[in-house]
Amino acid sequence: MPMPQEEVLDKVRETLVDALGVDEEEVTPEATLTGDLGAESIDFLDIVFRLEKAFSIKIPPGDLFPDNILNNPQFVENGKLTQAGLATLKQSMPHVDFSEFQADPDVNRMPELFKVQTIVNYVQNKVNG
Amino acid sequence: MRWIWIDRFVEFKPGVSATAVKNVSLAEEHLHDHWEDFPMMPASLIIEGMAQTAGMLVGQARDFQEKVILAKISKAELPEPVLPGDQLRYHAEITTITDQAASTHGTVFKNDREIGTIDLMFSHIDQNLQGMKFPEENFVFTGQFLRLLAGFDLKPPPAGAASSGPDRPGQAPEAPAK
CATH class of the missing domain: 1.10.1200.10 (ACP-like)
Incomplete structure:
Protein backbone atom coordinates (compact mmCIF):
# COMPACT_ATOMS: atom_id res chain seq x y z
CA MET A 1 0.00 0.00 0.00
CA PRO A 66 23.23 17.40 -7.07
CA ASP A 67 26.91 16.61 -6.55
CA ASN A 68 28.80 17.41 -9.73
CA ILE A 69 26.88 19.92 -11.79
CA LEU A 70 28.84 22.99 -10.65
CA ASN A 71 32.23 21.37 -11.26
CA ASN A 72 31.50 20.87 -14.95
CA PRO A 73 32.54 23.91 -17.07
CA GLN A 74 30.00 22.92 -19.73
CA PHE A 75 27.21 23.42 -17.25
CA VAL A 76 28.16 26.79 -15.74
CA GLU A 77 28.92 30.06 -17.54
CA ASN A 78 29.25 33.49 -15.91
CA GLY A 79 27.76 32.23 -12.69
CA LYS A 80 24.67 30.82 -14.38
CA LEU A 81 23.68 27.34 -15.43
CA THR A 82 23.87 26.84 -19.19
CA GLN A 83 20.96 25.30 -21.08
CA ALA A 84 22.86 22.00 -21.04
CA GLY A 85 23.42 22.30 -17.28
CA LEU A 86 19.79 23.08 -16.62
CA ALA A 87 18.61 20.25 -18.87
CA THR A 88 20.92 17.77 -17.10
CA LEU A 89 19.76 18.94 -13.71
CA LYS A 90 16.08 18.70 -14.66
CA GLN A 91 16.53 15.25 -16.08
CA SER A 92 18.39 13.89 -13.08
CA MET A 93 16.13 15.56 -10.50
CA PRO A 94 12.47 15.05 -11.38
CA HIS A 95 11.56 15.70 -7.72
CA VAL A 96 12.66 19.35 -7.96
CA ASP A 97 10.38 22.19 -9.07
CA PHE A 98 12.41 24.32 -11.51
CA SER A 99 9.57 26.61 -12.64
CA GLU A 100 10.83 29.76 -10.87
CA PHE A 101 14.53 28.97 -11.05
CA GLN A 102 14.80 28.45 -14.80
CA ALA A 103 13.95 32.10 -15.58
CA ASP A 104 17.21 33.12 -13.89
CA PRO A 105 19.38 30.02 -13.33
CA ASP A 106 21.94 31.84 -11.18
CA VAL A 107 24.03 29.25 -9.33
CA ASN A 108 23.71 31.32 -6.15
CA ARG A 109 19.98 30.67 -6.30
CA MET A 110 20.40 26.89 -6.45
CA PRO A 111 19.98 26.39 -2.70
CA GLU A 112 16.48 27.86 -3.04
CA LEU A 113 15.57 24.84 -5.17
CA MET B 1 51.54 18.11 25.64
CA ARG B 2 50.04 15.60 23.24
CA TRP B 3 46.59 16.22 21.82
CA ILE B 4 45.31 12.79 22.77
CA TRP B 5 42.20 12.73 24.89
CA ILE B 6 41.89 8.97 25.29
CA ASP B 7 44.26 6.83 27.32
CA ARG B 8 43.69 3.49 25.65
CA PHE B 9 41.26 1.42 23.68
CA VAL B 10 39.70 -1.47 25.58
CA GLU B 11 37.68 -2.87 22.68
CA PHE B 12 37.85 -2.45 18.93
CA LYS B 13 35.45 -4.16 16.52
CA PRO B 14 36.61 -3.11 13.05
CA GLY B 15 33.90 -1.29 11.13
CA VAL B 16 31.42 -1.71 13.99
CA SER B 17 32.32 -0.19 17.37
CA ALA B 18 35.14 0.89 19.64
CA THR B 19 35.51 1.64 23.33
CA ALA B 20 38.23 3.79 24.88
CA VAL B 21 38.89 4.98 28.42
CA LYS B 22 40.20 8.27 29.74
CA ASN B 23 41.28 8.75 33.34
CA VAL B 24 40.82 12.31 34.51
CA SER B 25 43.68 13.53 36.68
CA LEU B 26 44.20 16.70 38.66
CA ALA B 27 47.74 16.73 37.26
CA GLU B 28 46.29 17.79 33.89
CA GLU B 29 46.98 21.48 33.46
CA HIS B 30 43.72 22.43 31.82
CA LEU B 31 41.85 21.49 34.99
CA HIS B 32 43.73 24.13 36.96
CA ASP B 33 41.97 26.89 35.07
CA HIS B 34 38.70 25.10 34.48
CA TRP B 35 38.02 25.94 37.22
CA GLU B 36 40.42 26.91 39.94
CA ASP B 37 37.86 26.45 42.71
CA PHE B 38 36.02 23.57 41.07
CA PRO B 39 38.18 21.63 38.62
CA MET B 40 36.08 19.72 36.08
CA MET B 41 36.67 18.16 32.69
CA PRO B 42 35.49 20.59 29.96
CA ALA B 43 32.58 19.21 27.94
CA SER B 44 34.39 20.25 24.75
CA LEU B 45 37.26 17.90 25.59
CA ILE B 46 34.86 15.07 26.41
CA ILE B 47 33.47 15.57 22.91
CA GLU B 48 37.04 15.54 21.59
CA GLY B 49 37.66 12.25 23.39
CA MET B 50 34.60 10.73 21.75
CA ALA B 51 35.66 12.21 18.40
CA GLN B 52 39.06 10.55 18.73
CA THR B 53 37.48 7.21 19.67
CA ALA B 54 34.92 7.36 16.85
CA GLY B 55 37.39 8.92 14.41
CA MET B 56 39.83 6.04 14.84
CA LEU B 57 36.97 3.61 14.30
CA VAL B 58 35.91 5.38 11.10
CA GLY B 59 39.52 5.72 9.90
CA GLN B 60 40.29 2.06 10.46
CA ALA B 61 37.16 1.07 8.53
CA ARG B 62 38.88 2.48 5.41
CA ASP B 63 42.30 1.15 6.43
CA PHE B 64 43.43 4.70 7.40
CA GLN B 65 43.52 5.70 3.73
CA GLU B 66 41.04 8.55 4.23
CA LYS B 67 41.60 11.79 6.10
CA VAL B 68 38.81 11.71 8.63
CA ILE B 69 37.77 15.10 9.99
CA LEU B 70 35.07 15.88 12.54
CA ALA B 71 32.42 17.72 10.54
CA LYS B 72 29.38 17.94 12.79
CA ILE B 73 28.35 17.41 16.39
CA SER B 74 24.87 16.10 15.73
CA LYS B 75 24.03 15.70 19.40
CA ALA B 76 25.89 16.17 22.68
CA GLU B 77 24.17 15.61 26.01
CA LEU B 78 26.40 15.58 29.09
CA PRO B 79 24.20 16.46 32.02
CA GLU B 80 26.66 16.00 34.89
CA PRO B 81 30.21 17.13 35.68
CA VAL B 82 33.26 14.90 35.31
CA LEU B 83 35.83 15.50 38.05
CA PRO B 84 39.44 14.56 38.79
CA GLY B 85 39.56 10.89 39.75
CA ASP B 86 36.71 9.92 37.46
CA GLN B 87 37.16 7.49 34.64
CA LEU B 88 35.44 8.24 31.36
CA ARG B 89 34.57 5.47 28.94
CA TYR B 90 33.65 6.31 25.37
CA HIS B 91 31.71 3.76 23.35
CA ALA B 92 31.27 4.62 19.67
CA GLU B 93 29.32 2.78 16.97
CA ILE B 94 29.28 3.45 13.25
CA THR B 95 25.72 4.13 12.14
CA THR B 96 26.50 4.95 8.49
CA ILE B 97 29.67 5.05 6.44
CA THR B 98 30.01 5.98 2.77
CA ASP B 99 32.84 7.11 0.48
CA GLN B 100 32.22 10.72 1.50
CA ALA B 101 31.39 10.62 5.20
CA ALA B 102 30.40 8.66 8.27
CA SER B 103 28.07 9.14 11.20
CA THR B 104 28.59 7.64 14.64
CA HIS B 105 26.53 7.15 17.78
CA GLY B 106 28.39 7.48 21.05
CA THR B 107 27.63 6.70 24.67
CA VAL B 108 29.62 8.27 27.51
CA PHE B 109 30.10 6.42 30.81
CA LYS B 110 31.52 7.86 34.04
CA ASN B 111 32.90 5.22 36.38
CA ASP B 112 30.88 2.62 34.43
CA ARG B 113 27.61 4.54 34.72
CA GLU B 114 26.07 5.92 31.53
CA ILE B 115 25.92 9.71 31.68
CA GLY B 116 25.50 10.99 28.15
CA THR B 117 25.30 10.76 24.39
CA ILE B 118 27.54 12.20 21.69
CA ASP B 119 26.57 11.65 18.05
CA LEU B 120 29.03 12.84 15.43
CA MET B 121 29.60 13.12 11.70
CA PHE B 122 32.96 12.81 10.01
CA SER B 123 33.98 13.87 6.53
CA HIS B 124 36.43 12.01 4.32
CA ILE B 125 37.89 15.31 3.21
CA ASP B 126 39.63 14.13 0.04
CA GLN B 127 36.17 13.19 -1.27
CA ASN B 128 34.70 16.67 -0.78
CA LEU B 129 32.40 17.92 -3.48
CA GLN B 130 34.20 21.23 -3.94
CA GLY B 131 37.25 19.36 -5.25
CA MET B 132 39.54 21.02 -2.68
CA LYS B 133 43.00 19.51 -2.44
CA PHE B 134 44.76 18.59 0.81
CA PRO B 135 48.33 17.47 1.52
CA GLU B 136 49.01 13.96 0.33
CA GLU B 137 50.29 12.55 3.62
CA ASN B 138 47.65 11.50 6.11
CA PHE B 139 48.09 14.22 8.74
CA VAL B 140 45.11 12.91 10.73
CA PHE B 141 46.31 9.43 11.66
CA THR B 142 49.79 10.06 12.93
CA GLY B 143 51.93 7.48 14.72
CA GLN B 144 50.85 8.53 18.18
CA PHE B 145 47.24 7.68 17.35
CA LEU B 146 48.01 4.49 15.49
CA ARG B 147 50.06 3.24 18.43
CA LEU B 148 46.84 3.23 20.49
CA LEU B 149 45.72 0.27 18.42
CA ALA B 150 48.92 -1.73 18.80
CA GLY B 151 48.09 -5.28 19.79
CA PHE B 152 44.53 -5.27 18.46
CA ASP B 153 43.50 -7.70 15.79
CA LEU B 154 42.14 -5.33 13.16
CA LYS B 155 40.90 -7.86 10.67
CA PRO B 156 37.13 -7.67 10.22
CA PRO B 157 35.83 -10.20 12.77
CA PRO B 158 33.21 -12.87 12.08
CA ALA B 159 29.73 -11.51 12.73
CA GLY B 160 29.16 -10.88 16.44
CA ALA B 161 32.79 -11.39 17.55
CA ALA B 162 34.68 -8.59 19.32
CA SER B 163 38.36 -7.79 18.96
CA SER B 164 39.64 -7.85 22.51
CA GLY B 165 42.28 -5.58 23.99
CA PRO B 166 46.00 -6.24 23.91
CA ASP B 167 47.70 -8.19 26.65
CA ARG B 168 49.40 -5.77 28.99
CA PRO B 169 51.02 -7.08 32.12
CA GLY B 170 49.42 -5.58 35.18
CA GLN B 171 46.50 -4.04 33.30
CA ALA B 172 43.02 -5.40 32.89
CA PRO B 173 41.83 -5.50 29.27
CA GLU B 174 38.52 -3.90 30.24
CA ALA B 175 37.79 -0.78 32.25
CA PRO B 176 37.99 -1.69 35.93
CA ALA B 177 34.63 -2.27 37.54
CA LYS B 178 33.63 0.17 40.23
Whole structure:
Protein backbone atom coordinates (compact mmCIF):
# COMPACT_ATOMS: atom_id res chain seq x y z
CA MET A 1 0.00 0.00 0.00
CA PRO A 2 1.48 3.39 -0.95
CA MET A 3 2.62 5.63 1.89
CA PRO A 4 0.38 8.74 2.05
CA GLN A 5 2.04 12.14 1.50
CA GLU A 6 1.08 13.26 5.02
CA GLU A 7 2.93 10.34 6.57
CA VAL A 8 5.99 11.02 4.40
CA LEU A 9 5.92 14.69 5.42
CA ASP A 10 5.70 13.78 9.12
CA LYS A 11 8.74 11.52 8.90
CA VAL A 12 10.69 14.03 6.81
CA ARG A 13 9.83 16.72 9.37
CA GLU A 14 11.08 14.52 12.19
CA THR A 15 14.29 13.85 10.23
CA LEU A 16 14.93 17.55 9.65
CA VAL A 17 14.20 18.48 13.27
CA ASP A 18 16.85 15.95 14.36
CA ALA A 19 19.39 16.80 11.66
CA LEU A 20 19.14 20.59 11.80
CA GLY A 21 18.00 21.27 15.36
CA VAL A 22 15.02 23.32 14.17
CA ASP A 23 11.53 23.52 15.63
CA GLU A 24 8.82 21.35 14.15
CA GLU A 25 6.75 24.42 13.22
CA GLU A 26 9.57 25.74 11.03
CA VAL A 27 9.54 22.64 8.81
CA THR A 28 6.82 23.63 6.36
CA PRO A 29 6.68 22.20 2.81
CA GLU A 30 7.80 25.53 1.33
CA ALA A 31 10.73 26.11 3.74
CA THR A 32 14.11 26.11 1.98
CA LEU A 33 16.77 23.91 3.56
CA THR A 34 19.56 26.49 3.54
CA GLY A 35 17.74 29.83 3.71
CA ASP A 36 14.93 28.99 6.13
CA LEU A 37 16.30 26.00 8.04
CA GLY A 38 19.99 26.94 8.07
CA ALA A 39 21.38 23.74 6.53
CA GLU A 40 25.10 23.69 5.67
CA SER A 41 26.90 21.35 3.28
CA ILE A 42 27.57 18.55 5.81
CA ASP A 43 23.90 18.67 6.81
CA PHE A 44 22.89 17.50 3.35
CA LEU A 45 24.82 14.29 3.89
CA ASP A 46 23.38 13.98 7.38
CA ILE A 47 19.86 14.36 5.96
CA VAL A 48 20.57 11.66 3.36
CA PHE A 49 21.90 9.26 6.03
CA ARG A 50 18.86 9.85 8.24
CA LEU A 51 16.34 9.50 5.39
CA GLU A 52 17.89 6.18 4.42
CA LYS A 53 17.31 4.89 7.94
CA ALA A 54 13.88 6.46 8.47
CA PHE A 55 12.42 5.10 5.23
CA SER A 56 14.66 2.03 4.76
CA ILE A 57 15.73 3.27 1.33
CA LYS A 58 19.08 3.64 -0.44
CA ILE A 59 19.93 7.10 -1.78
CA PRO A 60 22.83 7.01 -4.27
CA PRO A 61 25.27 9.97 -4.20
CA GLY A 62 23.92 12.89 -6.23
CA ASP A 63 20.42 11.43 -6.47
CA LEU A 64 18.56 13.67 -4.00
CA PHE A 65 20.93 16.67 -4.09
CA PRO A 66 23.23 17.40 -7.07
CA ASP A 67 26.91 16.61 -6.55
CA ASN A 68 28.80 17.41 -9.73
CA ILE A 69 26.88 19.92 -11.79
CA LEU A 70 28.84 22.99 -10.65
CA ASN A 71 32.23 21.37 -11.26
CA ASN A 72 31.50 20.87 -14.95
CA PRO A 73 32.54 23.91 -17.07
CA GLN A 74 30.00 22.92 -19.73
CA PHE A 75 27.21 23.42 -17.25
CA VAL A 76 28.16 26.79 -15.74
CA GLU A 77 28.92 30.06 -17.54
CA ASN A 78 29.25 33.49 -15.91
CA GLY A 79 27.76 32.23 -12.69
CA LYS A 80 24.67 30.82 -14.38
CA LEU A 81 23.68 27.34 -15.43
CA THR A 82 23.87 26.84 -19.19
CA GLN A 83 20.96 25.30 -21.08
CA ALA A 84 22.86 22.00 -21.04
CA GLY A 85 23.42 22.30 -17.28
CA LEU A 86 19.79 23.08 -16.62
CA ALA A 87 18.61 20.25 -18.87
CA THR A 88 20.92 17.77 -17.10
CA LEU A 89 19.76 18.94 -13.71
CA LYS A 90 16.08 18.70 -14.66
CA GLN A 91 16.53 15.25 -16.08
CA SER A 92 18.39 13.89 -13.08
CA MET A 93 16.13 15.56 -10.50
CA PRO A 94 12.47 15.05 -11.38
CA HIS A 95 11.56 15.70 -7.72
CA VAL A 96 12.66 19.35 -7.96
CA ASP A 97 10.38 22.19 -9.07
CA PHE A 98 12.41 24.32 -11.51
CA SER A 99 9.57 26.61 -12.64
CA GLU A 100 10.83 29.76 -10.87
CA PHE A 101 14.53 28.97 -11.05
CA GLN A 102 14.80 28.45 -14.80
CA ALA A 103 13.95 32.10 -15.58
CA ASP A 104 17.21 33.12 -13.89
CA PRO A 105 19.38 30.02 -13.33
CA ASP A 106 21.94 31.84 -11.18
CA VAL A 107 24.03 29.25 -9.33
CA ASN A 108 23.71 31.32 -6.15
CA ARG A 109 19.98 30.67 -6.30
CA MET A 110 20.40 26.89 -6.45
CA PRO A 111 19.98 26.39 -2.70
CA GLU A 112 16.48 27.86 -3.04
CA LEU A 113 15.57 24.84 -5.17
CA PHE A 114 15.78 22.52 -2.21
CA LYS A 115 12.72 22.79 -0.05
CA VAL A 116 11.10 20.42 2.40
CA GLN A 117 8.61 19.55 -0.34
CA THR A 118 11.52 18.55 -2.61
CA ILE A 119 12.53 15.88 -0.13
CA VAL A 120 8.93 14.74 0.30
CA ASN A 121 8.59 14.39 -3.50
CA TYR A 122 11.81 12.41 -3.71
CA VAL A 123 10.94 10.05 -0.87
CA GLN A 124 7.43 9.51 -2.20
CA ASN A 125 8.80 8.50 -5.61
CA LYS A 126 11.25 6.23 -3.90
CA VAL A 127 8.92 4.43 -1.49
CA ASN A 128 5.88 4.31 -3.74
CA GLY A 129 7.73 3.58 -6.99
CA MET B 1 51.54 18.11 25.64
CA ARG B 2 50.04 15.60 23.24
CA TRP B 3 46.59 16.22 21.82
CA ILE B 4 45.31 12.79 22.77
CA TRP B 5 42.20 12.73 24.89
CA ILE B 6 41.89 8.97 25.29
CA ASP B 7 44.26 6.83 27.32
CA ARG B 8 43.69 3.49 25.65
CA PHE B 9 41.26 1.42 23.68
CA VAL B 10 39.70 -1.47 25.58
CA GLU B 11 37.68 -2.87 22.68
CA PHE B 12 37.85 -2.45 18.93
CA LYS B 13 35.45 -4.16 16.52
CA PRO B 14 36.61 -3.11 13.05
CA GLY B 15 33.90 -1.29 11.13
CA VAL B 16 31.42 -1.71 13.99
CA SER B 17 32.32 -0.19 17.37
CA ALA B 18 35.14 0.89 19.64
CA THR B 19 35.51 1.64 23.33
CA ALA B 20 38.23 3.79 24.88
CA VAL B 21 38.89 4.98 28.42
CA LYS B 22 40.20 8.27 29.74
CA ASN B 23 41.28 8.75 33.34
CA VAL B 24 40.82 12.31 34.51
CA SER B 25 43.68 13.53 36.68
CA LEU B 26 44.20 16.70 38.66
CA ALA B 27 47.74 16.73 37.26
CA GLU B 28 46.29 17.79 33.89
CA GLU B 29 46.98 21.48 33.46
CA HIS B 30 43.72 22.43 31.82
CA LEU B 31 41.85 21.49 34.99
CA HIS B 32 43.73 24.13 36.96
CA ASP B 33 41.97 26.89 35.07
CA HIS B 34 38.70 25.10 34.48
CA TRP B 35 38.02 25.94 37.22
CA GLU B 36 40.42 26.91 39.94
CA ASP B 37 37.86 26.45 42.71
CA PHE B 38 36.02 23.57 41.07
CA PRO B 39 38.18 21.63 38.62
CA MET B 40 36.08 19.72 36.08
CA MET B 41 36.67 18.16 32.69
CA PRO B 42 35.49 20.59 29.96
CA ALA B 43 32.58 19.21 27.94
CA SER B 44 34.39 20.25 24.75
CA LEU B 45 37.26 17.90 25.59
CA ILE B 46 34.86 15.07 26.41
CA ILE B 47 33.47 15.57 22.91
CA GLU B 48 37.04 15.54 21.59
CA GLY B 49 37.66 12.25 23.39
CA MET B 50 34.60 10.73 21.75
CA ALA B 51 35.66 12.21 18.40
CA GLN B 52 39.06 10.55 18.73
CA THR B 53 37.48 7.21 19.67
CA ALA B 54 34.92 7.36 16.85
CA GLY B 55 37.39 8.92 14.41
CA MET B 56 39.83 6.04 14.84
CA LEU B 57 36.97 3.61 14.30
CA VAL B 58 35.91 5.38 11.10
CA GLY B 59 39.52 5.72 9.90
CA GLN B 60 40.29 2.06 10.46
CA ALA B 61 37.16 1.07 8.53
CA ARG B 62 38.88 2.48 5.41
CA ASP B 63 42.30 1.15 6.43
CA PHE B 64 43.43 4.70 7.40
CA GLN B 65 43.52 5.70 3.73
CA GLU B 66 41.04 8.55 4.23
CA LYS B 67 41.60 11.79 6.10
CA VAL B 68 38.81 11.71 8.63
CA ILE B 69 37.77 15.10 9.99
CA LEU B 70 35.07 15.88 12.54
CA ALA B 71 32.42 17.72 10.54
CA LYS B 72 29.38 17.94 12.79
CA ILE B 73 28.35 17.41 16.39
CA SER B 74 24.87 16.10 15.73
CA LYS B 75 24.03 15.70 19.40
CA ALA B 76 25.89 16.17 22.68
CA GLU B 77 24.17 15.61 26.01
CA LEU B 78 26.40 15.58 29.09
CA PRO B 79 24.20 16.46 32.02
CA GLU B 80 26.66 16.00 34.89
CA PRO B 81 30.21 17.13 35.68
CA VAL B 82 33.26 14.90 35.31
CA LEU B 83 35.83 15.50 38.05
CA PRO B 84 39.44 14.56 38.79
CA GLY B 85 39.56 10.89 39.75
CA ASP B 86 36.71 9.92 37.46
CA GLN B 87 37.16 7.49 34.64
CA LEU B 88 35.44 8.24 31.36
CA ARG B 89 34.57 5.47 28.94
CA TYR B 90 33.65 6.31 25.37
CA HIS B 91 31.71 3.76 23.35
CA ALA B 92 31.27 4.62 19.67
CA GLU B 93 29.32 2.78 16.97
CA ILE B 94 29.28 3.45 13.25
CA THR B 95 25.72 4.13 12.14
CA THR B 96 26.50 4.95 8.49
CA ILE B 97 29.67 5.05 6.44
CA THR B 98 30.01 5.98 2.77
CA ASP B 99 32.84 7.11 0.48
CA GLN B 100 32.22 10.72 1.50
CA ALA B 101 31.39 10.62 5.20
CA ALA B 102 30.40 8.66 8.27
CA SER B 103 28.07 9.14 11.20
CA THR B 104 28.59 7.64 14.64
CA HIS B 105 26.53 7.15 17.78
CA GLY B 106 28.39 7.48 21.05
CA THR B 107 27.63 6.70 24.67
CA VAL B 108 29.62 8.27 27.51
CA PHE B 109 30.10 6.42 30.81
CA LYS B 110 31.52 7.86 34.04
CA ASN B 111 32.90 5.22 36.38
CA ASP B 112 30.88 2.62 34.43
CA ARG B 113 27.61 4.54 34.72
CA GLU B 114 26.07 5.92 31.53
CA ILE B 115 25.92 9.71 31.68
CA GLY B 116 25.50 10.99 28.15
CA THR B 117 25.30 10.76 24.39
CA ILE B 118 27.54 12.20 21.69
CA ASP B 119 26.57 11.65 18.05
CA LEU B 120 29.03 12.84 15.43
CA MET B 121 29.60 13.12 11.70
CA PHE B 122 32.96 12.81 10.01
CA SER B 123 33.98 13.87 6.53
CA HIS B 124 36.43 12.01 4.32
CA ILE B 125 37.89 15.31 3.21
CA ASP B 126 39.63 14.13 0.04
CA GLN B 127 36.17 13.19 -1.27
CA ASN B 128 34.70 16.67 -0.78
CA LEU B 129 32.40 17.92 -3.48
CA GLN B 130 34.20 21.23 -3.94
CA GLY B 131 37.25 19.36 -5.25
CA MET B 132 39.54 21.02 -2.68
CA LYS B 133 43.00 19.51 -2.44
CA PHE B 134 44.76 18.59 0.81
CA PRO B 135 48.33 17.47 1.52
CA GLU B 136 49.01 13.96 0.33
CA GLU B 137 50.29 12.55 3.62
CA ASN B 138 47.65 11.50 6.11
CA PHE B 139 48.09 14.22 8.74
CA VAL B 140 45.11 12.91 10.73
CA PHE B 141 46.31 9.43 11.66
CA THR B 142 49.79 10.06 12.93
CA GLY B 143 51.93 7.48 14.72
CA GLN B 144 50.85 8.53 18.18
CA PHE B 145 47.24 7.68 17.35
CA LEU B 146 48.01 4.49 15.49
CA ARG B 147 50.06 3.24 18.43
CA LEU B 148 46.84 3.23 20.49
CA LEU B 149 45.72 0.27 18.42
CA ALA B 150 48.92 -1.73 18.80
CA GLY B 151 48.09 -5.28 19.79
CA PHE B 152 44.53 -5.27 18.46
CA ASP B 153 43.50 -7.70 15.79
CA LEU B 154 42.14 -5.33 13.16
CA LYS B 155 40.90 -7.86 10.67
CA PRO B 156 37.13 -7.67 10.22
CA PRO B 157 35.83 -10.20 12.77
CA PRO B 158 33.21 -12.87 12.08
CA ALA B 159 29.73 -11.51 12.73
CA GLY B 160 29.16 -10.88 16.44
CA ALA B 161 32.79 -11.39 17.55
CA ALA B 162 34.68 -8.59 19.32
CA SER B 163 38.36 -7.79 18.96
CA SER B 164 39.64 -7.85 22.51
CA GLY B 165 42.28 -5.58 23.99
CA PRO B 166 46.00 -6.24 23.91
CA ASP B 167 47.70 -8.19 26.65
CA ARG B 168 49.40 -5.77 28.99
CA PRO B 169 51.02 -7.08 32.12
CA GLY B 170 49.42 -5.58 35.18
CA GLN B 171 46.50 -4.04 33.30
CA ALA B 172 43.02 -5.40 32.89
CA PRO B 173 41.83 -5.50 29.27
CA GLU B 174 38.52 -3.90 30.24
CA ALA B 175 37.79 -0.78 32.25
CA PRO B 176 37.99 -1.69 35.93
CA ALA B 177 34.63 -2.27 37.54
CA LYS B 178 33.63 0.17 40.23
